[in-house]
Amino acid sequence: MASLQKVIQRPPVFWSVVSFLLLMQFCLGLYSARQLSVTHDEYWHLPVGFLSLETGRFDYDRLNPPLIRSWSALPLLMTVAQSGSPALSSDPADYGDAFLEANPESYQHYYFLGRCMILVLAYISGLLLALWTRDLFSSQAACFAVFLWVMSPNILASAALGTQDLAITGFFLATLYCGWKFAHLPSWKWALLTGIALGLAQLTKYTAILLIPVLVIQWFLVRYKNAEIQERPAKKTVLMRWGVLALSSLCILNAGYLFHGSIQPLSSYQFQSSELKVLTALPEFLQIIPLPIPRDYLMGFDLQRFIMQQSHPTFLNNQWEEHGFRSYYLYTMLYKLPHGFQFLIVIAIYSWFKQPHMLPRRTLAVLLTPVVLLIVIASLANNQLGLRYVLPIFPFIILVCAPLIDQLDFDQHKILSYLIIIAILSLPLSLRYAPDHLAYFNELAGGPELGDTHLVDSNIDWGQDLYRLQDYLNQHPMDDLKLAYFGTIPPGKLGIKYELPAVFRPVPGKYAISVSILQGRPYTLRRQDGSRYNLEHDALGFFRFFEPEAQLGYSINFYDLTPEDIARWQTAVMQANRSMLSP
Structure with missing residues (x-):
């Protein structure tokens, strides 16, 4: 050594x-x-x-x-x-x-x-x-x-x-x-x-x-x-x-901000976060003192703190x-x-x-x-x-x-x-x-295959596997795909044709579901035309009952639900309801 x-x-x-x-x-x-x-x-x-x-x-x-x-x-x-x-x-x-x-x-x-x-x-x-x-x-x-x-x-x-x-x-x-x-x-x-x-x-x-x-x-x-x-x-x-x-x-x-809005008094700001709202209670003679901080930086910091203070799933x-x-x-x-x-x-x-x-x-x-x-x-x-x-x-x-x-x-x-x-x-x-x-x-943790049972969002699913979905669809062409994608890029821009899934109840069909949404994450989905749809908490959670046919990367699951699969789910739900009602 x-x-x-x-x-x-x-x-x-x-x-x-x-x-x-x-x-x-x-x-x-x-x-x-x-x-x-x-x-x-x-x-x-x-x-x-x-x-x-x-x-x-x-x-x-x-x-x-x-x-x-x-x-x-x-x-x-x-x-x-x-x-x-x-x-x-x-x-x-x-x-x-x-x-x-x-x-x-x-x-x-x-x-x-x-x-x-x-x-x-x-x-x-x-x-x-x-x-x-x-x-x-x-x-x-x-x-x-x-x-x-x-x-x-x-x-x-x-x-x-x-x-x-x-x-x-x-x-x-x-x-x-x-x-x-x-x-x-x-x-x-x-x-x-x-x-x-x-x-x-x-x-x-x-x-x-x-x-x-x-x-x-x-x-x-x-x-x-x-x-x-x-x-x-x-x-x-x-x-x-x-x-x-x-x-x-x-x-x-x-x-870094090209000195834009660098010398502005505190009185010219309206803050949202509790930390910076305290500044508005300062004596008036202090509020007219120019701040040597870019306005966009201070407003951005205030917005970030305001968002962090809000409840978030x-x-x-x-x-x-x-x-x-x-x-x-x-x-x-x-x-x-x-x-x-x-x-x-x-x-x-x-x-x-x-x-x-x-x-x-x-x-x-x-x-x-x-x-x-x-x-x-x-x-x-x-x-x-x-x-x-x-x-x-x-x-x-x-x-x-x-x-x-x-x-x-x-x-x-x-x-x-x-x-x-x-x-x-x-x-x-x-x-x-x-x-x-x-x-x-x-x-x-069971590797990335089971990671979504512990953590979601940017820990495992940040929209990174859309190309894999595109490749999968090129190899397995289909006209009736239902997609719930956890990502900001509109899938339609990649030529992916799809509809949004029905919520809170499964119906037969072919589905691609991001694992964050699978675990119940509320999210704003993109429709085929790029418009937005607000998905409620656990609206597609029923997919956890089914085994995926394929896993695209580690963030998108592909399902092919048959009428028999739906019947099994309905039976399981009825049995669960009976057990909850029984003394």
């Missing part, structure tokens, strides 16, 4: 290993990006980003900041893509509709280009993860951290989609890495870099607001009574450098809850993390208690602060739609596990070393479902 460590420490070898691993992730991501149909939120992210690049406006859809949407849409500027010039709409899917109408032959390719831009960010994030791990531990641990990054199906799933989830994960990592460097060496350089990273994170997703308290906590965790800190500038100098950090962050945030382990489950994300990680990764986490915890020097308490506290804070806040929210909401914790869990590779010692710690090797060797098995990383569930 000592000789291997010496070899990996050489910069050419180290960067070759890291680059090879990340290139493998990039290629797997390209495969998924090409195979999967446009997913739920992707449908409007790319068109809205393209509109912002064309017009310089950011009020088309304020629910997400503009950076990653515009970043994904950059390649479209070198094509003949058209935005469709839609009017402002309260339904962001209208922008996707206009984009499809304007680019009927090429829109799939344009979405693929947008996904490639997210894969670039995944590559850069992996490089940054390697840098921080090497600074904390060793070159060998850094290579291991990148290996864990590449072998994570959850990271791969988001890396291959044109959404903000992978990007905010990378910016969490970048901001806290720069903040860690700033805490150790509070120079003007690191104050500026931390502020830039924080500003870019704010332009990526509103979740990044959590980085502000985390940076402050990180500063005190690193510096409080730390004898290793040599440079201790005067308090005035420290405050000035924190001022540079805050000012540079605000400048980046405002520049959440599914966990065959149960629905309107106000979320406090244990939702713990179960999500129990089901969707590969067992090898879970085992490494357990070994890391055990090793830390046995050998605290492996990961100093101060460093452990720095790494776990964003993990604990994000999980707690997400668990208290009403709107719980998938593991992607806590994806930014992954780099920090990987950093906690990374020093395990330096503990391999078959002479002194034989059993521990073999356990680590077994866990490592099992990790590539989690990629066997490619390109279906989005639908990944571990063996404890």
